Amino acid sequence: MRELFHEIASNLRNNKLRTALTGFAVSWGIFLLICLLGAGNGLMNSFMGNVSDFISQNITVEGWRTSKPYAGYQEGRVIDLDETDVTWTEGQRWSHAVGNVARQTGSTGVTFSLDGNTVAGQISGVLPEYQEQNKIKMYAGRFLNPDDLKERRKVVVLSLAQAKELSPKDPKALVGKWVGAGTVSFRVVGIYHTDESDMYRTCPVPYTTYKGIYDTSNKIGSITFTVDGPETKEEYEAFEKEYGSALRLRHDVAPDDRRGIWIGNGYTDNMEMNDAQRIIRTFLWILGLLTLVSGIVGVSNIMLIAVKERTHEFGIRKAIGASPAEILKLIIAESVTITAIFGYIGMFLGMIACQIMDKTVGQRTVDIGMDIGNIRMLVNPTVGLDVALEATILLIVAGTIAGAVPAWKAARVKPIEALRAE
Amino acid sequence: MLIELKDINKTYDNGQPLHVLKGIDLSIERGEFVSIMGASGSGKSTLLNILGILDNYDTGEYWLDGKLIKDLSEKQAADYRNRMIGFVFQSFNLISFKTAVENVELPLYYQGIPRKKRHEMAMEYLEKLGLTDWASHFPNEMSGGQMQRVAIARALITRPQLILADEPTGALDSKTSVEVMQLLKRLNQEENITIIVVTHESGVANETDKIIHIKDGIIGEIEENKAHTAWDGTMMK
Structure with missing residues (x-):
């Protein structure tokens, strides 16, 4: 084994151009693959992060x-x-599909x-769950809490x-202040980001x-509930x-x-996002596999030419x-060493490139034109070491197999024919 | 008896069959210095390739050192070539990206001899052939005569019983040709190695002790040439 290694080392050392060309093909293939996977991961992370900010999985009935x-x-x-519709929705009949049920009053326009x-x-009028259900992000202060409801604050x-x-100068200073709203006054407890x-x-x-x-009646504006059961x-x-x-028949x-009682859902939207x-x-x-294939083709091409030339x-x-067997061993060991x-x-270079991508493009944010805050185009655009190693090993194995075919042919050529080749 | 050929036939089939060797019977004793002479196309190279187990034959028997060389596996053939035969080629056939000493070492590598030992032995043979100073040079840095001497060192390093030389002087000038032939003659006399030289040059053949003429795939005259008088010219091209 050590002898073989010395033989290979001397062969590679003395054929620098061939070694460099083969090596470049391999490095380039892996480099591209890692960069591509990194960027893809970044895009995915950003997509999933952003989507989870906007898409709720709730059903709203109005x-x-x-x-x-x-x-x-x-x-x-x-x-x-x-109120009876809320109780009915929470009831036994729908328990297989309905999760948490929340309600919201109608709305009143005020200045x-x-x-x-x-x-x-x-x-x-809403319940504290409203924040979670509607993905509300606080800018300052807090959202409503159960005590607010209990004490009718x-x-x-x-x-x-x-x-x-x-409060044009300092919106944050508004928190804790009382503002007029027609005939009544409310204390501002929090400010949220809007779109x-x-x-x-x-x-x-x-x-x-x-x-x-x-509104002192038992009427409500909308029912919102999460869905647990349905998978598809x-x-x-x-x-x-x-x-x-069933709900329409009740009324x-x-x-x-569908216009009499409207049912809106973020649930299928969410499923569509999952599909996307x-x-x-x-x-x-x-794309990654194609990149890998092009890398493998490059390696096998060079192996083919190298074997022919030799x-x-x-x-x-x-x-x-x-x-x-010795010839076969030599070629394969050389190709494995190079790859x-x-x-x-x-x-290694691909992972460095991913880090650079993370530090540059990954930190750049895009204003999506709303007050909701900026989003990052790429979030953590890196590849795990396991995936990187797997890809590398895959290329090494594929390169070896690609090299093995011409190697096998070369090994079987009769010496007298091989000697005649120039 | 080192080599015994019995009715060797060989036909190449490239589109139309070409009967190259038509029943060769030949015996060569241990320690002989023999040349095989013939015009191109006479079958002399084919005969040499069969002797060197580089090529196989169709019918007949080839006994080398008491072993029947027939239907060998590639691995076995490689092993016999490695241990029993040394090759000297017209175009030297040194590996261009290896230094002189690495080229000489190579047959020992395939015998599994450790690197250090290999190197020592290779240096010893290079010294014998006066190439110590050229040990770490690549073939393209050497003259034809030097390359052929490296090739001879490579052929000798496994201490073979038989050296097969295919037009060993074909690519050399006349002065170097004489030197190479003298070297082969000395090896034959001093080390008692059997040497078979294939050539079409009478001057080269004249240096050997026995000249086997081959023509159209059959052996013609076998000339005893102990006095080296088969040819009256000087060895020049």
Whole structure:
């Protein structure tokens, strides 16, 4: 083994160009693969991170206006959900699919005022779970808590856009201050990041407070619940159809009247996102494998030429006593040595490139045009050492197999023919 | 009897069959210095390749040192070549990226002899052939005569019983040719190594003790040449 190693070392040393070319092909293949996987991972991480910020997995149910006549009622009737619908949703019938159920009151438009500044807002009574369900990110202060509900505190959470209107110089200073809202006043307990959608113009106040001031009936604005059961889109859709029809019938609404009682879901959106992720991941793998294949083709090409070029040398070796097995051993050991050394170098450089990518592009953020904050295009665009090693070993094995075919042929050439080759 | 050929036939089939050796019977004693002479296409190189187990034959028997050389596996053939035969080629066939001493060492590598021992032995043989100073030079840094002497050192290092030289002076000038032939003659006399030289030059053949003429695949005259008078010219090209 040591003798073989010395023989290989001297062969490689004395054939620098060939060694360098083969080595370059291997290094380059691994380098590209690692960079590609790194960038792909970064994109994935960023995508998943960002998506989880925006997509909730909740179902929201709201009463709207009927769009078709049913059960003796004209179309255009306003449907109000009430507390009994919440209890019904929480009930035994749906327990196989429904998780936590939360409710929200309707909303009331008010004008907030402070020191002569005013801003419009929609006050809505919510539960503390609202923050989690709607992925609300706090800019300052806190969200509503259970004590706010228990004590029916007159507290409100404003959006950053609204806070800027009321306190242009220092929105943060608004926290703890009382702001006017028509005939009542609310103390601001927190400010949250907003995007442009209507949902975020909502100014949450405790559910109980809202019920005490604006709406003393048992009507509610919307029901929001998480879904635990359905795993596939089909299962979910079947559930939504069954639930929706049953709920509509409770209110004498046509079972297929989607405008009478509206059901919105982030759940299938989330599934679609998962699909998108899967597609991107598959795509990256295909790209990666193609890169790997091109690396393997490069290695085997060079091996083929190298072996062909060395036919005469193998003829000499055979004439002076090398058996076919010795020739095969020599070629394969040389190719393994080259691919291992240069594969390692390529892997090392690739991982450095990933680190550089992380420190440069990875730190760059993109303003997506909302107040919600900037997002990073690439998050941690690196490849785990295990994946890198696997890829390198794969290339070494593939390179060896690629080299073994011409090596096997070379080993079988009759010495007299090999000697004739020039 | 070192070599015994009995009715050796060899046919090449490249499109149309070419009967190259048509029943060769030949015996060569241990310690002989023999040349095989013939025009190109006479089959002399084929005969040498068969003698060197570089090529196989179709029918007949080839006995080398009491062993029947027939239907050998590649591995066995390689082993016999390594231990029993030393080759000297017209174009030297040194490995270009190896130094002189590395080239000489190579047959011992395939015998599994440790590096240090190999190196010592190779240096010893290079010294014998006056090439000590050239040990670490590459073939392209040497003259033809030096390269051929390196090749001879490589052929000798396994202490073979037989040296096969295929036109050993073919690529050398006349002065060097004489030196190489003198060297082979000395090895034959001093070390008692059997040497078979294939050539088409009468001057080269004249240096050997026995000249075997081959023509159209059959052995013609076998000339005893102990007095080296088969050819009256001086060895020049």
